[in-house]
Amino acid sequence: xxxxxxxxxxITPKSEDFSRWYVDVIRRTEMADYAPMKGMMVIRxxxxxxxxxxxxxxxxxxxxxxxxxxxxxxxxxxxxxxxEMEHLKGFAxxxxxxxxxxxxxxxxxxxxxxxxxxxxxxxxxxxxxxxRDLPVLVNQWANVVRWEKVTRPxxxxxxxxxxxxxxxxxxxxxxxxxxxxxxxxxxxxxxTELAIxxxxxxxxxxxxxxxxxxxxxxxxxMSDGRALxxxxxxxxxxxxxxxxNIRFEDRQQNxxxxxxxxxxxxxxxxGALVMSHGDDSGLRLPPQVAPIQVIIVPIxxxxxxETVLPKARQVQNRLEQAGIRVKLDSREEYTPxxxxxxxxxxxxxxxxxxxxxxxxxxxxxxxxRDTGKKINFSLESLEEGVTRVLASVxxxxxxxxxxxxxxxxxxxxxxxxxxxIIEERRGFIRGWWCGEEACEEKIKxxxxxxxxxxxLEKIKEGEGRCIYCQKRASLFVYFAxxx
RNA sequence: CGGGGAGUGGCGCAGCCUGGUUAGCGCGCCUGCCUUGGGAGCAGGAGGUCGUCGGUUCAAAUCCGAUCUCCCCGACCA
Numbered sequence: 001x002x003x004x005x006x007x008x009x010x011i012t013p014k015s016e017d018f019s020r021w022y023v024d025v026i027r028r029t030e031m032a033d034y035a036p037m038k039g040m041m042v043i044r045x046x047x048x049x050x051x052x053x054x055x056x057x058x059x060x061x062x063x064x065x066x067x068x069x070x071x072x073x074x075x076x077x078x079x080x081x082x083x084e085m086e087h088l089k090g091f092a093x094x095x096x097x098x099x100x101x102x103x104x105x106x107x108x109x110x111x112x113x114x115x116x117x118x119x120x121x122x123x124x125x126x127x128x129x130x131x132r133d134l135p136v137l138v139n140q141w142a143n144v145v146r147w148e149k150v151t152r153p154x155x156x157x158x159x160x161x162x163x164x165x166x167x168x169x170x171x172x173x174x175x176x177x178x179x180x181x182x183x184x185x186x187x188x189x190x191x192t193e194l195a196i197x198x199x200x201x202x203x204x205x206x207x208x209x210x211x212x213x214x215x216x217x218x219x220x221x222m223s224d225g226r227a228l229x230x231x232x233x234x235x236x237x238x239x240x241x242x243x244x245n246i247r248f249e250d251r252q253q254n255x256x257x258x259x260x261x262x263x264x265x266x267x268x269x270x271g272a273l274v275m276s277h278g279d280d281s282g283l284r285l286p287p288q289v290a291p292i293q294v295i296i297v298p299i300x301x302x303x304x305x306e307t308v309l310p311k312a313r314q315v316q317n318r319l320e321q322a323g324i325r326v327k328l329d330s331r332e333e334y335t336p337x338x339x340x341x342x343x344x345x346x347x348x349x350x351x352x353x354x355x356x357x358x359x360x361x362x363x364x365x366x367x368x369r370d371t372g373k374k375i376n377f378s379l380e381s382l383e384e385g386v387t388r389v390l391a392s393v394x395x396x397x398x399x400x401x402x403x404x405x406x407x408x409x410x411x412x413x414x415x416x417x418x419x420x421i422i423e424e425r426r427g428f429i430r431g432w433w434c435g436e437e438a439c440e441e442k443i444k445x446x447x448x449x450x451x452x453x454x455x456l457e458k459i460k461e462g463e464g465r466c467i468y469c470q471k472r473a474s475l476f477v478y479f480a481x482x483x
Numbered sequence: 484c485g486g487g488g489a490g491u492g493g494c495g496c497a498g499c500c501u502g503g504u505u506a507g508c509g510c511g512c513c514u515g516c517c518u519u520g521g522g523a524g525c526a527g528g529a530g531g532u533c534g535u536c537g538g539u540u541c542a543a544a545u546c547c548g549a550u551c552u553c554c555c556c557g558a559c560c561a
Binding site for chain 1: 494520523554555559561
């Protein structure tokens with residue numbers, strides 16, 4: 001039975017092989033496909049529609065926070081990247097270079113942007129002269145290229161889509177505030193719209209962005225127990241303003257370097273949606289970002305085209321009027337059962353079935369993707385009812401993911417315990433850390449786990465003993481094996 | 484980049500070890516009939532220079548070499 005089912009869905013069960021399950025889901029649902037070049041993928045319409053929803057919702061939040069969008073060039077002169085050495089060192093191994101224009105060799109190679117701090121810094125130097133020009137709060141939606149050695153659809157591809165915010169401020173305080181403001185914006189966005197609970201915190205120096213003073217991140221736990229970085233927010237200090245000479249005259253007529261931040265989230269979020277919420281039947285999309293929120297499947301019996309179909313169209317219209325993304329699948333060449341399975345795989349949050357029986361009873365049958373629960377639903381209160389269920393699915397997906405995260409977060413005091421849990425259960429492991437990079441490094445070597453974040457919220461007061469070296473430690477941190 | 488595995492119609496695979504008629508199977512696809520409340524059934528049909536390039540051979544999906552791509556495990560990253 002199980003074998004048959006697999007043959008039908010053609011999705012490897014999650015428990016059998018998580019990686020295959022992940023790729024199967026992405027390909028069967030037509031979110032993405034491999035391109036013929038190494039590490040590259042095509043985001044297909046269904047996947048891109050999710051991205052468009054993410055873009056729309058996040059863009060609104062970014063704008064509400066006072067930012068404006070702009071677009072900077074894809075190419076960055078090598079000399080620009082070389083200005084900030086730490087930045088260059090961090091990205092050099094994965095930069096793609098343009099060396100020729102047509103047949104002509106270029107005098108200076110151009111980097112295909114791995115990120116845009118350098119080119120944006122160069123431009124800000126021209127635009128900023130006075131404290132009155134500050135703050136500069138700019139965001140761009142773009143593609144970037146990083147020549148990664150190991151790739152995975154959505155999680156790590158050679159080219160990916162993202163937004164990158166780049167701000168410049170008068171004071172360090174202000175820049176710091178911006179960094180945490182964006183971190184919170186990201187957290188709220190991911191938890192609200194993607195229904196994925198995250199841990200917000202600071203990165204250790206080892207894990208921080210190349211060129212940043214401090215990096216903050218939100219981390220989520222995927223359903224296989226591995227962590228995924230969902231977004232980052234960097235306090236850049238004056239590293240870039242000093243090398244790009246971004247100066248302004250302050251209120252006391254002193255020449256000062258600006259304080260900067262940068263921050264981004266990428267199409268990786270789509271991978272996170274799959275891995276956080278998906279099950280053996282495929283995707284389970286949060287209604288907020290689902291391309292189709294409600295699928296209507298007419299039950300094709302007898303003279304259904306005269307009876308059922310018009311009713312289904314009415315339902316469709318009413319839901320559209322109510323601002324719900326609804327689709328009616330009236331194709332004759334597929335049976336209702338086939339459609340049920342298909343839209344379950346695609347993660348559509350709510351399915352409405354309408355058949356002759358329902359018309360008699362002035363109802364529809366509503367099935368939730370998150371629970372599989374079936375309810376008969378009066379047509380009287382269709383819009384309010386569906387809206388309520390969509391909200392409930394959104395909340396339930398978050399609650400389920402939060403339960404999972406909590407059930408898979410373990411506090412440890414000894415390294416033995418740490419190793420045992422990372423082997424047997426994975427998940428987040430919390431423990432004291434002395435702050436020494438050596439301990440962090442050793443733990444990584446021996447267990448493949450890294451410090452994901454030093455959480456913003458104090459979890460434990462006082463001090464403890466570093467789980468590795470047993471020295472006094474004041475940092476209570478999150479470890480995990482990460483993607 | 485190191486170690487391992489794989490590439491055969493759209494998808495999943497068999498065949499390869501031991502070279503030899505016309506390269507099979509399931510799903511999908513097309514046509515017709517019939518069906519339709521959880522991936523229907525029957526009949527007929529289309530579709531493959533076996534990842535690519537080269538070599539060995541009378542003969543290569545099969546043996547050898549190179550190369551590209553994917554997957555898994557490690558070192559680097561959103």
